[in-house]
Amino acid sequence: MDTTKQTETTGSRSFSGNKGYILKAENLRAFYGAFLAVKDVNLDIKPKSITAIIGPSGCGKSTLIRCFNRMHEVTHGARISGKVLLDGEDIYTPGIDPVSIRTRIGMVFQKPNPFPTMSVLENVVAGRRLTSVLSKRTEMEEIAEKFLRQAALWDEVKDKLKQSGASLSGGQQQRLCIARALAVEPEVILMDEPCSALDPIATLKIEDLMRGLAKDYTIVIVTHNMQQAGRVSDMTAFMMMGDDRAGGLIEFGRTDQIFTNPKDKRTEDYITGRFG
Amino acid sequence: MIKSKTRVLFRLGDKIFPKFTLICSLIVVAVLVNILIILFIQAWPAIKESGFSFLVGRSWDPVKNAYGALPAVYGTLLSSILALVIAIPISMGAAIFLTEIAPSWLRSIASFIIEILAAIPSVIVGLWGLFVLVPVVRNPIESWLGTHLGALPFFQGPPFGFGFMAAAIILAIMIIPIITSLGRDVLKSVPGAQREAMLALGATRWEMISRAVLPYGRSGLIGAIMLGLARALGETMAVTMVIGNGYRITASLFSPGTTVASKLASDFSESSGLSLNSLIELALILFIITLSVNVIARLLIWRLTSVKGKAD
Numbered sequence: 001m002d003t004t005k006q007t008e009t010t011g012s013r014s015f016s017g018n019k020g021y022i023l024k025a026e027n028l029r030a031f032y033g034a035f036l037a038v039k040d041v042n043l044d045i046k047p048k049s050i051t052a053i054i055g056p057s058g059c060g061k062s063t064l065i066r067c068f069n070r071m072h073e074v075t076h077g078a079r080i081s082g083k084v085l086l087d088g089e090d091i092y093t094p095g096i097d098p099v100s101i102r103t104r105i106g107m108v109f110q111k112p113n114p115f116p117t118m119s120v121l122e123n124v125v126a127g128r129r130l131t132s133v134l135s136k137r138t139e140m141e142e143i144a145e146k147f148l149r150q151a152a153l154w155d156e157v158k159d160k161l162k163q164s165g166a167s168l169s170g171g172q173q174q175r176l177c178i179a180r181a182l183a184v185e186p187e188v189i190l191m192d193e194p195c196s197a198l199d200p201i202a203t204l205k206i207e208d209l210m211r212g213l214a215k216d217y218t219i220v221i222v223t224h225n226m227q228q229a230g231r232v233s234d235m236t237a238f239m240m241m242g243d244d245r246a247g248g249l250i251e252f253g254r255t256d257q258i259f260t261n262p263k264d265k266r267t268e269d270y271i272t273g274r275f276g
Numbered sequence: 277m278i279k280s281k282t283r284v285l286f287r288l289g290d291k292i293f294p295k296f297t298l299i300c301s302l303i304v305v306a307v308l309v310n311i312l313i314i315l316f317i318q319a320w321p322a323i324k325e326s327g328f329s330f331l332v333g334r335s336w337d338p339v340k341n342a343y344g345a346l347p348a349v350y351g352t353l354l355s356s357i358l359a360l361v362i363a364i365p366i367s368m369g370a371a372i373f374l375t376e377i378a379p380s381w382l383r384s385i386a387s388f389i390i391e392i393l394a395a396i397p398s399v400i401v402g403l404w405g406l407f408v409l410v411p412v413v414r415n416p417i418e419s420w421l422g423t424h425l426g427a428l429p430f431f432q433g434p435p436f437g438f439g440f441m442a443a444a445i446i447l448a449i450m451i452i453p454i455i456t457s458l459g460r461d462v463l464k465s466v467p468g469a470q471r472e473a474m475l476a477l478g479a480t481r482w483e484m485i486s487r488a489v490l491p492y493g494r495s496g497l498i499g500a501i502m503l504g505l506a507r508a509l510g511e512t513m514a515v516t517m518v519i520g521n522g523y524r525i526t527a528s529l530f531s532p533g534t535t536v537a538s539k540l541a542s543d544f545s546e547s548s549g550l551s552l553n554s555l556i557e558l559a560l561i562l563f564i565i566t567l568s569v570n571v572i573a574r575l576l577i578w579r580l581t582s583v584k585g586k587a588d
């Protein structure tokens with residue numbers, strides 16, 4: 001992403017393609033069979049920013065971000081309508097392979113899920129190996145070191161590269177999963193409550209890490225922790241379930257604005273802890 | 277609310293139940309040890325008489341009182357291993373198909389059929405082998421292999437139909453349902469998070485299966501295969517009906533042969549004295565082989581579950 005794209009002003013639909021936005025949802029609806037879980041989401045995500053999605057549990061936050069890398073359709077019977085534009089191109093255009101989308105938009109899950117039969121080193125390169133041949137051990141080690149450093153894990157595991165990925169602590173496992181996602185060199189990284197299974201110290205480490213990563217990557221993070229959204233994100237999206245049980249986007253704006261001066265009464269109620 | 281009287285009964289049950297299960301497991305262990313002891317006592321005259329030559333001897337001759345176990349052990353291992361060679365790719369493919377690929381309606385139908393297949397009595401499978409399989413093995417299978425691959429030692433000699441080849445195929449047919457159904461359970465137990473992790477990295481479905489699902493289930497799958505092997509080693513009736521009862525060691529798969537179990541089944545009623553003791557020594561060998569295979573299989577499956585506990 002070049003810097004001119006970042007300085008474009010927001011809001012206008014008139015300019016062509018992706019200028020200003022790397023990821024954009026247009027009238028996005030997500031279904032599980034006949035059940036409408038997320039309805040009519042319009043959302044613009046700027047490159048190299050951190051966007052937090054907050055809202056009460058069950059309002060469709062996970063469902064929404066799983067639509068962004070076409071993981072939603074992995075669930076049996078799940079489908080979407082509307083558009084998700086990545087660099088101006090709809091990732092749901094017929095003929096586009098979801099596999100190629102997932103190499104451009106990576107994902108970190110709620111529970112750390114390293115591959116237990118692989119070593120720490122093999123875990124880091126597991127995704128990268130799918131697209132490029134890493135025959136030499138030194139090549140693998142170089143890549144592993146680079147991304148373990150990016151994930152702020154190198155110093156802790158440099159002597160444990162041959163141990164199983166599952167032998168690390170929970171926080172280390174989650175950073176290993178982040179390194180694994182980074183090693184594919186995606187443009188966008190989606191994180192679904194990445195700290196909810198971790199203790200406060202491991203959580204702070206990952207928040208620090210995210211702020212560093214936002215220099216090079218676009219991050220979308222789901223969190224049920226409002227303090228976390230306030231600490232790490234540039235933009236915040238507030239979602240809520242409507243009377244029809246379908247989750248919708250209530251308000252989207254700069255994080256400081258959402259937290260100090262929300263425009264919608266429901267956002268204010270949620271921020272001030274009056275429900276949820 | 278549960279009435280207090282019933283609650284007292286429940287509490288009593290809580291106390292008795294662990295003891296009851298303990299007693300049951302002790303009985304099982306006792307029976308196992310008892311079998312070993314009885315086999316050993318019954319085999320003792322033969323062990324004393326033949327000694328080590330029993331293990332390496334190649335003939336079974338009640339007239340000369342010469343008893344050697346090697347052809348039976350060889351036949352057992354050959355037919356079982358050959359059966360595994362046939363059964364492993366088929367049952368792994370079927371297990372993967374059932375858990376990862378098939379639509380859900382087909383999954384339940386196919387699983388049902390597999391459970392039924394596993395439950396067919398072996399004497400009935402044997403009858404089918406006798407009437408259908410053996411003629412087909414003779415011609416076209418063995419005659420084709422003989423003409424085209426006859427240079428290899430495995431495919432030499434006249435095509436009998438009865439022999440190692442037929443025994444291996446019938447064993448494969450009998451263990452495919454077992455390995456498939458255990459393998460399916462192993463693959464089903466692989467957490468969805470492992471699959472999603474691989475998919476989210478940009479893996480195709482096949483890459484997800486081969487790089488996340490199968491490695492995760494590796495030891496469980498090996499365990500399933502070993503249990504299939506244990507079943508093949510001890511299988512008696514169906515093998516006896518198609519193996520052709522030849523007591524020899526030969527590389528040719530067309531040749532009639534014998535396994536420990538089929539030797540026992542066909543000779544037991546006509547044996548007495550030392551030949552009976554020798555048969556029981558054969559049984560002891562089989563018992564030890566299958567017991568070790570089972571123990572190794574259980575250990576592998578048990579390791580799978582402990583790895584899983586660590587990973588999530």
Ligand SMILES: Nc1ncnc2c1ncn2[C@@H]1O[C@H](COP(=O)(O)OP(=O)(O)O)[C@@H](O)[C@H]1O
Nearest residue numbers: 032035037056057058059060061062063064075
């Ligand atoms: N696999 C699924 N099948 C059917 N319904 C689902 C599935 N996953 C989630 N849902 C439903 O979709 C809605 C949104 O869920 P989710 O996106 O997980 O919410 P959140 O992440 O905000 O807690 C909920 O009503 C939930 O019950």
Ligand SMILES: [Mg+2]
Nearest residue numbers: 061062063192
């Ligand atoms: Mg969620």
